[in-house]
Amino acid sequence: MIGFFGRLAVPLFGWLDPEDAHSLAIRALKFAPLPPARRDDPRLATRALGLNFPNPVGMAAGFDKNAEVPDALLRLGFGFVEVGTITPQPQAGNPRPRLFRLDADRGVINRLGFNSQGADAVLKRLAARAQTSSSAASGGEWGLGIVGINIGANKDAPDRIADYVRLIELFAPVASYVTINISSPNTPGLRDMQRPVVLDDLLARVVDARERAALAAGPTPVLLKIAPDLSLGDLDDVVGIARSRRLDGMIVGNTTVARPASLRDTALAKEAGGLSGAPLFPLATRMLAETYVRVEGAFPLIGVGGIDSGAAALAKFRAGAGLIQLYSALVFRGLGLIAEIKTALIAALERDGLDSLTELIGADAAAVTAEPWPS
Numbered sequence: 569m570i571g572f573f574g575r576l577a578v579p580l581f582g583w584l585d586p587e588d589a590h591s592l593a594i595r596a597l598k599f600a601p602l603p604p605a606r607r608d609d610p611r612l613a614t615r616a617l618g619l620n621f622p623n624p625v626g627m628a629a630g631f632d633k634n635a636e637v638p639d640a641l642l643r644l645g646f647g648f649v650e651v652g653t654i655t656p657q658p659q660a661g662n663p664r665p666r667l668f669r670l671d672a673d674r675g676v677i678n679r680l681g682f683n684s685q686g687a688d689a690v691l692k693r694l695a696a697r698a699q700t701s702s703s704a705a706s707g708g709e710w711g712l713g714i715v716g717i718n719i720g721a722n723k724d725a726p727d728r729i730a731d732y733v734r735l736i737e738l739f740a741p742v743a744s745y746v747t748i749n750i751s752s753p754n755t756p757g758l759r760d761m762q763r764p765v766v767l768d769d770l771l772a773r774v775v776d777a778r779e780r781a782a783l784a785a786g787p788t789p790v791l792l793k794i795a796p797d798l799s800l801g802d803l804d805d806v807v808g809i810a811r812s813r814r815l816d817g818m819i820v821g822n823t824t825v826a827r828p829a830s831l832r833d834t835a836l837a838k839e840a841g842g843l844s845g846a847p848l849f850p851l852a853t854r855m856l857a858e859t860y861v862r863v864e865g866a867f868p869l870i871g872v873g874g875i876d877s878g879a880a881a882l883a884k885f886r887a888g889a890g891l892i893q894l895y896s897a898l899v900f901r902g903l904g905l906i907a908e909i910k911t912a913l914i915a916a917l918e919r920d921g922l923d924s925l926t927e928l929i930g931a932d933a934a935a936v937t938a939e940p941w942p943s
């Protein structure tokens with residue numbers, strides 16, 4: 569079945585309108601009789617954020633925005649799935665077309681703008697899932713696998729911080745972890761929440777909510793997902809605040825508003841929105857390494873952006889990722905990429921005579937930060 573999807577995904581995504589292709593993929597995953605995931609090689613097992621990941625390769629936020637198919641994605645071989653972004657109230661997002669495939673560049677531009685069915689609908693699904701699965705002893709780690717939830721504020725929210733607080737309170741009992749998304753470029757003003765005064769207030773209130781939720785539901789790690797477009801001075805501030813507020817981790821990062829000079833699909837490159845996929849890899853990996861050297865091991869990082877091969881996945885670990893996520897490359901490479909990456913990671917361990925990926929994390933961070941800035 570995985571091979572079937574792996575082969576089918578490329579032509580499916582290839583000739584349909586990108587957003588229709590996405591809807592179709594969600595429907596197919598909802599109804600496909602997928603067998604349970606094969607057991608992962610124990611050398612890929614990863615302990616991070618107080619959770620036991622069967623493998624460190626995750627589905628990035630934005631594919632399963634409304635938690636319709638997290639278990640199907642786990643069955644396809646992901647070690648964890650991040651659902652969302654979810655907003656408190658349902659909202660439609662931006663008008664279509666708002667999703668563009670840059671075939672020549674293996675890139676995607678989206679300006680979806682947090683289209684979300686809203687918290688109630690998603691909470692119902694995750695609560696049903698939590699009930700049917702045997703929950704592990706603690707830590708929100710469900711028997712069916714690790715599902716994190718990515719949360720955002722409604723576009724017209726009078727108090728955006730209050731939206732994040734509310735969503736943590738609601739979702740902590742049913743999520744393995746929660747990601748604070750203030751890095752989408754498609755909600756006007758959202759990225760301004762990365763500015764020090766606002767960020768400190770946000771994280772203070774978010775961590776407070778995390779502590780309150782822990783009393784009832786046990787610990788739920790909270791992560792911050794940042795933009796790859798921050799200046800290094802901004803990154804100093806963001807990491808400093810995340811460390812002082814005792815955040816549990818960071819995700820580096822979201823899509824970029826930059827348009828690398830190398831882009832070949834120059835017409836589509838002019839579309840407004842966030843760019844992801846292969847053209848994002850150099851910038852996202854540089855920002856990951858820059859974040860890693862600033863965090864100094866205080867918490868783990870999830871490396872995201874442009875992973876489209878085993879080699880690219882390995883480079884993320886070596887730049888500082890403890891876990892990785894991907895999305896755009898599935899559009900071009902199909903679902904077979906998940907197994908390809910896991911096989912490549914094991915081959916790398918065998919080549920270097922290592923027992924686990926932990927030994928590789930950040931090995932190249934200093935070298936990456938010394939390279940010329942990616943253009």
Ligand SMILES: Cc1cc2nc3c(=O)[nH]c(=O)nc-3n(C[C@H](O)[C@H](O)[C@H](O)COP(=O)(O)O)c2cc1C
Nearest residue numbers: 628629630652653678822844845873874894895896
């Ligand atoms: C169509 C699309 C929708 C996305 N939606 C979200 C989202 O709702 N929340 C979020 O945090 N990131 C979202 N992302 C960003 C991805 O999670 C990821 O950070 C980014 O695409 C870089 O990874 P990639 O190059 O492997 O795609 C979206 C990306 C794409 C392509």
